[in-house]
Structures are given as C-alpha cells and as structure tokens.
Amino acid sequence: MNIHRFLALTRKEFYQMLRDPSSFLIGIVIPLMLIVLMGSGLSLDVKNLPVAVALEDTSPTARDALSFLNGSPYFSPSYVTSSKEAIALMDARQADAVLVIPPDFTSRLEQGHATVQILLYGIDATTVNAANQYITSGLQSWQSQWVAAHRKSARTGTVIVVPRQWFNDANTSSWMFLPGLIVIVMTLVGVFLTALVMAREWERGTLEAIFATPVRPLEIIAAKTIPYFCIAMVGLGLCLMASYYGYGVPIHGSLLLVFLSSVEYVFIAIGMGLTISSLVKNQFLACQIALVVSLLPTIMLSGFLFDLRSVPIAISLIGHILPATYYMELLKMLFLAGTTGPIVIKDCLILLVYALLFFCLSWKLTCKEVS
Amino acid sequence: MSDIIMIQAHHLTKQFPARPSSPAVTALSTLNLTVKKGTLTALIGPDGAGKTTFMRLVCGLLQSDSGSLSVCGYDVQQSPQAVQDRIGYMPQKFGLYEDLSVMENLTLYADIHSIPPDLRQKHFRELLDLTGLSPFTARPAGKLSGGMKQKLGLACTLVSTPDLLLLDEPTVGVDPLSRRELWHILHTLSEEKSLTVLVNTSYIEEAEQCQYAYILHKGQLLADGTPESLLQYARGRCYAVRVPQGMPPRFIQSWLLDDRHVVMDAVPEGSQVRFTVSSRQLPNHLLLQNYLPGAVITPVSPRLEDSFMILLRKAGSTEEETPGMPSLPKVPPAISGDTIIEAHDIVRRFGSFVAVDHTSFSVHKGEIFGLLGPNGAGKSTTFRMLCGLLSASSGTISVYGVNLRTARARARSYIGYVAQKFSLYSTLSVYENLCFFGRAYGLAAHKLQERIETVAGQFHLNNCLSMAAGSLPGGYKQRLSMAAALLHDPPILFLDEPTSGIDPLARRTFWRQITGLAARGTTIVVTTHFMEEAEYCDRIMIQDRGRLIAIGTPSAIRHQGGDSPTMNEAFIHIVETGRQKEDS
C-alpha cells in the first residue's frame, strides 16, 4: 500500500461524494428526517386514548369509580349515557375503547358483585394491551379504596404490586427507538451508499482504467472506505446530538465505547456494501440486494422494533446472525444501562470479527479483473 | 525502432464460458503477436474479432486459458502488477471520472503514478498543450465533447510516461478533426519519445498510419505485416469506374456490390467508384455492364482497406449474415424538386449557448441528405429538431407539409428513426419489438402481421424473431433497428450516425440497403462522422459552431474544399477556413 496513491484516491472519492446529490441525501437528509420522524413521530406509548364512557348508572358512586380517567395523561374520555351511543362512537373511529357502566352498577356493588364492560377496538394491538391494563388497574385501585372505606370488617391482606422500571425513567419508546436509529443510519450509509457508488464505478468502466495502473486493490478498498466512513460519523454525530439534546435520551455508558462500537459497525457495513457491489457490479441489483439483506433485516430482526425474545426461535436465530443485532444490543446497553462488563466485551469482539470478515471478503473480491 | 519486444503473445487462447444468456465464445484462439519497442501497431478487425479481449489480457485484467503472453518483459499471468506499473491503458469508455474536472482527473493519475511535483507541472503543461485542453482545465470531464474526452483520456494515460500505451477503439464517435489531432499526437510521441503504442480500431485508414498491423477475425489472425506489405493482397485487383453525369455514384456501387462472386468491395469516391475484384485479372464481364454498357474501367493503386475487405470476404465471415438486397431499377429515379422537409431560420438555444444559429435549408423528396460537422457543431441538435425530439427556440420546421410545432404527433407518423446506438428494447424479442413499434404507428392486427412479415423478410430476421433483441449480434441489431423504423413504410427516414463504430463490411451492407430504399422514393436524412460516406449522399450540409457553412452536392463541396482528393480533407479544409474567417 502506497500512501500517496491512497491519498489521491481518497481525495477523488471526496470530490465525487461532495458533488453527488445522492450522497448528501442518503448521508445527511435521510438521517435528519429519520431523527425527526422517529424521535417525535414514532411512539408506542398510550397517550390521550379516546375512551367513550357509557354512564348508564349516573350515581355518584359510579362517577367516583371512573375518576381515574379524568386528568390521566393516558385517556381522553367522553361521556355518553348509553352503550349504544358509545359503540356508535367507536364505529365512527372516534373512540378506541368503550367502557360501559351498567344501570345496576351501584346496587350490585352494594350486594358485592358489580360488573363493568370494556370493549376495545382490536386493530391496534399495542394500544389494546395498554388500554386494557390501565383501565383494569385504575378500577382495581378504586375498588381497594372503596373496600377500605366501606367494609371495615372483612380484612384480609392483599398483595399489591409496586412496579419500577429501570433504564427508562421517562418510560417513552423514543428512548428505545433513538439508539436503534443510529444502527439504521449506519447501515444506510455503509451498505446502501457504498454499494451504489462502487457498483457505479463498475458500470461506468472507470475501474477498468484504474485497474491498469500501479494502484493496488487494497488502496481502492481503503480509499472507498474513508469518505463514507466520514459521512457515517457525521450521521452518528447528528443522531447522538439529537438524542441527547433534542429528546433527552441519557447516555449512561461510555461515549468512547459508543464511538468505538460504531466504528466497528461502520466498517462491517462498508465491507458489506463493497462485497455486494463487487458481486453484482450493477447499481439496480446492488441497491435491491442491499435493501433485502441489510436494511430490512436491520429494521425487522435486530430487536429494533420487536423484541427478539418474543419471536419464534428460528427467526431469533436468523436475527443473531446479523451483526446489526449485536450493535443494537450494545448501543441500547451503553445508552440506557451504562457500561456493563462482559456483555459489552462480547458484543465488541463479535463486531470486530464481522468487521475483519467483511473487510477481507471485499478485498478478496476486488481483484483486478474485468468480465 | 529497436528490437526490444514489448508484447509477445504465443498461442494465446481465451474462451468465455456459456451463460444462460449467451453461448460459449472463443474470443481468441492460438494467437501469435509481437509488438516491438517504439512502434505504432494497429489491431484491426470487425466486431467480435477479439480486439478488446486481447487488450484486457495485455493489461492483466483477464486470465488467459492457454498460451503465453509477456508484456514489458513480464509474464502477465504471473505478475500483472509489474505490467500495470509500466503501461498506460485507455478503455473504450475512456475511464474518466465525469464529475471531476480536467485538472482533477490529470492530478489523480499523476498521484497514482507517483509523479514528483516538479516533473508533474512540466508534464501537465506539455500534455495540455498537446491536447489543446489548456483552456478547459476547470471543466468537469462529463461536460466535454466526445473528442475532448478522448484526448483527456489519452492525457491521463500519458502522465506517467508509460513504456507501452494501449488504446481501445479511441476514435469511435469522434469527428475527423479530432481524429486527425489524436493521430498527430500519437506520431509525435512515437517519434520523439519512442513510445510503443498498440491501437484497436475499426477505421482501416487509421491503421495505414501505423508501422505494423494485425488483422483479426473471430479470434484468429488473418494476416499481419506493415501496411505496405499488407497491400499485396489487393495488388492488381483494384479498379475504378467513371460515373456518368446525372447518375448517383451509389447506384454504380450497388450494381458492383451485387456482383457478389466477382466484386469484393466497392466504394463511391467523387466522380468515380473504386472496386476490387476477387481475381488478379478483371473479369470479362461484370454485372455492371448490363446496366452501364461502355463503362470506362481503369486500374488504380491498392489501399489497406481493399486488402482488409478481400481478406475478410475470403474468410467467409459475413456471407451468411448478409441479407438479400432490394433490387435496383435500371434507371435511377430522378429526384423531383418537391421539398419534403423545410427548415426556415431555425435557432436553438440552451441557456445562453446558441447551438444552432439562424439556419435554413430544405430537403427534396427522394434524396439522401447528409448532415456533417465536427463534434459540437450543432448537427445533432439540428437533427433532433428535424425529428421532433427537440423544439426550436425560433423559426419553423415543416415535415411532409406538416408544421412540427402545431402537429408534432402527425408529423412523426411520416418519419422513421434509427438512433445512434441500439435503442430498441433489449429484453423483448425481435417479434415483440416489431409488434410494439407497429402498434405505436397505428398498424392494426392484420396489417401489422403483413408488414412484420415483409420487413422481417427484407432484413432477413425471420430466423431470429423469437430471440431477445439484446442478445443479437451487432449486425442483426442494426437491421432490426432499420426494420422497426421502416415498419410503417414512412416517406422519410432519419439515421443518426448509423455506422459509428461499425466495421467496413457492415457499413457496405448498410449503405446498400439505404441505396435500395432511396431508389424506391424514400427520403433519407443521415448524420455521419465518416466523411467518405458523404459520397453516398445526393446533397450534404456542413455545420460548424452552430452555423451552416456549406451545402450542396458532394462534388460541389469538394470543389469548395479546394478540390481536395478525399472528402475528409475537403471537410477539414472547409471547417478550418470557416473558423479562420470567423475568428478574423
């Protein structure tokens, strides 16, 4: 490897990158857009859930039982007098849940056996789970208070659960999405962009001219890596700043480790991009393959959206072949949990192995030959 | 010239294995080839001769199957890098980075070859002067004209002062002026710096300027030698026949060519038609004499192209591919004075740049009208305006009596169009392509089938109707393009550089078709970089820098060009005097 040749090629890559709008779009515009959309737009948390309450029993007791709905950030209730009206609201998609307090609620409560009915609009499973749970626990805590106030005699001990959540004091899903976003941006820049620009060189025949010079394959590979590495680092910087300052996601772990693991992952991604383009030598195909083997699985299988512990074992195994899964795990851990010994080291080592593997593979495939 | 050998190929063989889309191909078979230091060597041959494969083998970009190849004293297979450190190679697409400027491209190659800074400035100055690119150092390579790109590509390969220069089809799509400049540069380098150069080309007259030439055909060596010694194959077989007044030379050429067993080749040239015959003696009777009793035939001296054509015809290459030609009438139809295309005071601007400047001309019914000019002269723009691909900024164009501005779609139904590069749908079969274009021209079911049968017969496409258009060999592609353009039997046919990058044999076949079409009354408008092809036209028009600088019959143009012996020289003369007049 000759340093002057390498620098010359790197300079060329930078010129090309700066003059090509797609690098700018993929490297900067798309990450920014994702930060805004994922940071503020994507949320699995239940907020202001429209609930239609059918107060068929208008007694003070019934109203008191529902007091937990008012002022709660989770619900925005609207009160009607019959279950028919409430269901009509749900059919019109103006309510996601219906709570029916039957006319005999108070009288049956006195007898010790009252019922309420919850109807949930089942098309959004996350909301359904959360709504069901919040309403149930709201009613239960009212119930225990009522019992305490009205039935002094019968006292049996009751177990209550005090939930505490670690690593996510704000309990928002943006804390979960933002570290994952970094993985997606790195994948996008590394695999997608690199595969495109390298395939373009094959397609336009510029590599053929460069091959017939003293340039070594390693220099070509290394020179392609540096500029896109820089773009990826800009993307990383943007994501980190947005997470920390924009959305208040804490970074409990070591920033140095975040940086180191990102460097490892960018090398993996770029290596994958170069490997794909050297295999197909065609922009359109390289693009499609990059999509199917890197971006989609990164979103779907790395634990970004869905917990890998809840999926079938086969899918989980596929997920664990992906380097993105380890990087995702590492980042979530470093962001939210702080540095914790052996697992960080394990993930870092796995990433290192992948990085070396893909780098060697792309080096091997970029032999100076045309077909 | 010394005796040091720069390239030595011995029994070199290269095969490409079969793929789903294409059968196995033997690109080179047991080739023996030697290039000595300090020589200009040409590699000539038709499409698929294996020229590019050989270049890539020399560069170490391909692995050979058997035989040996040493370059600059190294075995390429063993140490490709050592070879690559010492050569300059310009691939067909020039290998330039289009979004980098001229200077950045040069600097990149200087850096790659580790040229020290002091030497670098000197080299850059020399190369920029030599190529005339000095005023354009800041321009992105993608915005250069074809000729300038080619010269920049050359300059990039020369920054390192290589021991061996390899140029793969450097002059395809490049105008005669730029071509002449390129060869001038190559001669200078070869003489002053004793650079060794190997050039692939399908322009035979370029090979004449080399010291040694190899003629390849289907991976095999047909002949080699100095251009002088290669003439032996044609010596005593070349003749010329005078063209009587009022007779288009192309008719006589076609009559000669139709005499396939006797006449090997024929080309119109000014007021005569050159031809070569298969035997050392002029046969007693030529088919021509049926049409033109008392034709005056005189022997002429041979050219390399004559040898090339004879060798190729003897190798029996394209016999089976050559379609039956449309028969010609005994008496060429007179061209009526009716105007079929009229361009009046047309102007086309791109931003502040004026590509075509106040140009007026008309094309008559039934004539072959040639548009000529150097790269960037405005001839493509004019051509695109005539077929309605581009609208004029001002002025009017009417085609077949229809104003292009007001009734573009109707005007288009009267024209057929053959683009410069193959531009039919390559994944579709030949039949599907024809169906589509027939329908696009409104041919209904039964009429469509009838026309497809007719043109498929006319262009001998019947055997390959179900083949994917993209997998056809080069000659077939051209014929398919013609067939698609003629499917609706248009009165006017537009041809955009139809023969660019095509070997002489295919060019003859092509022009024979055109002559047949014109004889049946089709008006033809054609652009070309081959000046000798202007000889086929009834009238030609030369543009430069957006202006019309000459229009008239080929002989009138020759006269205007200082009575030059070849059309090429006449063209260069006219363009240069035009520029001098404008500059002063």
Add this chain to the structure above:
Amino acid sequence: MSSLSLTLYHIYALIIKELLATLKDPKSRVILIVPVLVQGLLFGYTATYNLEHVPYAVVDEDHSHESAEFLSHLDGTGIFERVATLSSPQQISQVIDNQQAMLVLTIPSDFSKNLHAGKTAPVQTITDGRNPSTAGLAAGYVSSIATAYNQKRSGQQSLVEIRSRIWYNPNNITRHMFLPSLIPMLALTQVLILAGLSVARERENGTFDQLLVTPLTPLEILIGKAVPPILIGLVQASLMLCLVLFWFKIHLVGSLAVLYLTISIFLVSCVGLGLSISAVAKNMQQVMVYCFLFLLPMILLSGLATPIRNMPPVLQYITYINPMRFAIEAIRRIYLEGAGLSTVAPAYIPMLALAAVTLPLAAWLFRHKLS
C-alpha cells in the same frame, strides 16, 4: 381508426411492451417476487408486540409459605419462566443488565407478616425499560396475577368484575393487524420503484428517444407507463393476500371486491408520484434514492407500526397528505372489521385528491422535462 380507438390502441401497445420489458428479465422477476415473500414471512413471524414468554428472576427475602404460593401462581401461567433465584437485591442489576431476565420480582421479608396482619403487602417488580412496551406488559401481567391471588386468598369474588372484549381481534394478536397492512405497503414500494424506473431506464438505455419519435402523445405515454406498475402492484398485493389468507390463516371478514377496489385506488394515487420522480431523476441511481426519500416518511407516518394518535399535531396534519395512512386504515377495517364500501369510501377522497395532483404533475413534467 377513430382517434379514440387509436389512442386506446396506442395505450394497449405500451402496456404490453412495458409488461414484457419488466417480466421477461428473469432477474427482475425474482426481484418482484422474492422480496414480497421474504418480507411477508419475516414480518408475519417477527411483528409481534405480544408477550408470550417472560424470563424473570426472583429475590425472595421472606421464604414463607405465602411467598412460595404467590410464586407458584406466577410459574403456573406458562408465560413466566424463572431463570434465576437471587439471594440478595445486589444481584438484580446483573441479571437485568445482561438481559438474562426481563423482570425481577422482589418479595420483602415482611410479606407474610403483612398478609397475616390483614395489611397490604407490597411486592416490587423491576423491569427492563430498554424496551418499554414489553416491560409495561410484563409488569401488568404480574399485577393481574396478584389480583387473582388476592381473590383466591379472600375466597370472595372481586367486587367489580371487569369483562373486557376485544373487537375484531379477540386474541389481540399483533400479526392480525400487521399483516393486512403489509399488503398496501409492499404494493406501494413496488409501484413507486417500478414507475420511477420506467422512464429512467428507457433514458439510460436510449430507448426513450425511439419512443418519442413515434406518433404516441405524451398523455398516451403517461397512461401506458402508469398502468403496468399498477397491474404488477396488484399482483404483488394478491401474492401477499394469499400469504396472509392461506399461510397465516387470517380470515378476511370484508369483501374481496372492496379490498381490491381500495388497493387499486391507492395505487393510482401513488403511481403519479413515481412517474414524477422518473421524469425528474437523471439516472436510475437517483430514482432509487428519491424513492427511498419518499417511501420512508410515507411508511413511518402511516400508522403501520405506531399509532398516528401518538404523533405530535404537526406530524398528524402531515399524515393527511399521505395516501398510505388512509389505505392502511381502510384495509384494516375491510379485512378485520368487514367494513363495507360506504364505511371506507371517505378514505378514497384524499387518495383520489392526491392522484388528481400527482398525475397532472407527472404529465406536466413529462411534457417539459423529457424533451
């Protein structure tokens, strides 16, 4: 031929040609089918917000009969799997940090004493907030188990019986709501890319000039280029539909005809966008980048993965110009609710409005950019 029938004949010729050009290439046939199946299966198996398996650890400082009884309730659910029994609270961080356990249950030493005294006996759950939605669910499960335990201990029924029913998705399986939404998503991706590439590919191959010199008018070319992507999109939608119906066996409640009508209208509204991209982009690479730039926000702001209600108001307004939002809502309602034409018809208005903007835009761009 009359001018109308000639126009129709021209369009017919174009459609046949476009379909052949796309489908004759074996590589593009693969590209059209494989990603659909891969995505369908991947999403089908991975997309789950349901929690069927909770690995948990316990710190039992009480070691009483009651605590053992409580834990056996937990273990008896089949969902909770005890992965560790810890001896001290100090060990908690370890099992949570390395993601061995999703939840840790702490039973304090006064647990049985409090119960016997008839007081409330708190137990604590600590959950891993790196994935807050699963964490919340797991904690909720423990609460409901505690409630059941209380009822069993007191031997009496709950005062308030909560009967909850989930409409349209009785078992609340994420897949049921997710998979039908994939039908429009996959079709959208494909239509946008195919329409986007249609002109760019012709331009790169030089065939576009050949097309322009024929008597075809720009409008005919536009329609001829718009219909084939829609047809292919419909085929892909059908492929996905088959996967959902026959592989994942999710019952289609609504009418097939309304479903197809909705998809068709949706695709018409998208194809104009693809064609506009095609007219503007200089080459195939730019087409891919631009498509990506549009696809990402369209998918993220569609309510596919997270509810629109949770987005900030500005983004919620933006979703009104996203045809994908309306398509997903309409298709979920048709598929799961069995909504009829009259219910989903209002969703057609924004989609058709978008088509009324993008198709003329594409026509204008065709006329002005293509010569």
